[in-house]
Amino acid sequence: AQSVAQPEDQVNVAEGNPLTVKCTYSVSGNPYLFWYVQYPNRGLQFLLKYITGDNLVKGSYGFEAEFNKSQTSFHLKKPSALVSDSALYFCAVRDIGRGSTLGRLYFGRGTQLTVWP
Amino acid sequence: DGGITQSPKYLFRKEGQNVTLSCEQNLNHDAMYWYRQDPGQGLRLIYYSQIVNDFQKGDIAEGYSVSREKKESFPLTVTSAQKNPTAFYLCASRSLAGPSTDTQYFGPGTRLTVL
Numbered sequence: 001a002q003s004v005a006q007p008e009d010q011v012n013v014a015e016g017n018p019l020t021v022k023c024t025y026s027v028s029g030n031p032y033l034f035w036y037v038q039y040p041n042r043g044l045q046f047l048l049k050y051i052t053g054d055n056l057v058k059g060s061y062g063f064e065a066e067f068n069k070s071q072t073s074f075h076l077k078k079p080s081a082l083v084s085d086s087a088l089y090f091c092a093v094r095d096i097g098r099g100s101t102l103g104r105l106y107f108g109r110g111t112q113l114t115v116w117p
Numbered sequence: 118d119g120g121i122t123q124s125p126k127y128l129f130r131k132e133g134q135n136v137t138l139s140c141e142q143n144l145n146h147d148a149m150y151w152y153r154q155d156p157g158q159g160l161r162l163i164y165y166s167q168i169v170n171d172f173q174k175g176d177i178a179e180g181y182s183v184s185r186e187k188k189e190s191f192p193l194t195v196t197s198a199q200k201n202p203t204a205f206y207l208c209a210s211r212s213l214a215g216p217s218t219d220t221q222y223f224g225p226g227t228r229l230t231v232l
Contacts, residue, residue, distance in 0.1 A: 041226070043223035043224050044207065044223040045223070046221075046223075049220060090160070094219060103219075103221075105160075107159040
């Protein structure tokens with residue numbers, strides 16, 4: 001079974017400092033991994049994904065994520081945080097099994113990022 | 118939030134009533150999904166559909182029903198059998214072909230409150 005863990009409910013960082021939001025996963029095969037961001041009372045916005053290839057994936061708004069197979073991690077990073085980055089961040093892994101479950105995502109519980117000025 | 122619309126944005130329901138949440142997409146996506154979001158619990162899958170007139174239960178389907186009569190529409194009915202329906206409901210869709218086939222795109226959500 002697929003699963004995702006986000007070990008931190010909250011991350012606080014000062015504006016201009018680097019930020020990291022952690023994610024670890026468990027899959028039976030090769031993982032398809034995603035990061036989404038959610039602002040209050042809004043839907044989820046896609047940030048980036050890892051399917052194959054380079055372990056460092058670049059996405060929207062200056063975010064990037066590093067895939068580490070040996071540590072089964074997919075941490076989200078940004079070199080310099082902005083106050084506007086404050087939001088709820090979700091990591092997700094895709095079910096790549098055959099049949100009718102193809103394509104469903106398993107989400108972590110989310111990490112609230114707060115960037116203070 | 119792209120080409121996925123959900124209505125209404127806010128919905129209030131009395132206990133014992135059924136309510137239907139609308140989800141429409143103009144992205145020509147084949148697959149559509151309904152999730153429920155509760156604080157601190159992430160997103161949980163209610164139902165999903167990969168083709169018209171076919172859908173499958175997710176992890177928390179009890180008390181919910183769906184239909185997929187048209188490719189662009191995937192309405193969710195919250196029935197009176199759902200014991201704790203107050204939550205934020207999110208609809209998503211995904212293409213089954215092309216370069217973005219792996220990515221689900223989300224609507225803006227409907228917040229349902231039971232009075």
